[in-house]
Amino acid sequence: MKFILRMLLSAAAVLLIANFLSGVHVENYTVAILVALVLGFLFAFLKPILVILTLPITVITLGFFLLVINTLLILLADKVVSGFSVDGFWIAMLFSILLSIAQSLLFSLMDEK
Numbered sequence: 001m002k003f004i005l006r007m008l009l010s011a012a013a014v015l016l017i018a019n020f021l022s023g024v025h026v027e028n029y030t031v032a033i034l035v036a037l038v039l040g041f042l043f044a045f046l047k048p049i050l051v052i053l054t055l056p057i058t059v060i061t062l063g064f065f066l067l068v069i070n071t072l073l074i075l076l077a078d079k080v081v082s083g084f085s086v087d088g089f090w091i092a093m094l095f096s097i098l099l100s101i102a103q104s105l106l107f108s109l110m111d112e113k
Helices: 002-020 029-054 055-058 065-080 088-112
Strands: 023-027 084-086
Touching: 002 023, 002 029, 002 088, 023 029, 023 065, 029 055, 029 065, 029 084, 055 065, 065 084, 084 088
Parallel strands: none
Antiparallel strands: 023 084
16 A cells, blocks of 8 residues: 555656656656656666666765666656656756655655654
8 A cells, every 4th residue: 555655646746846847748647657657666676786886986976876877767767658758868867856855755744644
C-alpha cells in the first residue's frame, strides 16, 4: 500500500512540476504514473550501478556528479516513456532537483501519519 501511495505522490509531483516548468511535457496523469514507475525502477536498479562506476569523479566533485547521474536517468526516462518529454539537459537537471525536493517533502508528510 505504501508503494502505491509513493508512486501516486511521485506522479502528482511529476505532473505539478511539468505544469510549472516549460521544458517538461507530460500528456496526462496516466503518463505521469508511468514516468514515476520508470524513474523508480531506474533509480532503484540502474543508479547504484552508475554511482559505483563513477565513484572517483563523484568523490572529486564532492557528490555533485550525482546530479548528472539523476539528469541522465531523467533523459533516459524521456526516451522510454512516450508522452513524456524533456527539452534538454539543463531542464532535465532542474526537473531532477525539483522532483527530489518535492518527493522529499511529500514522503516526509506521508511518514508522519
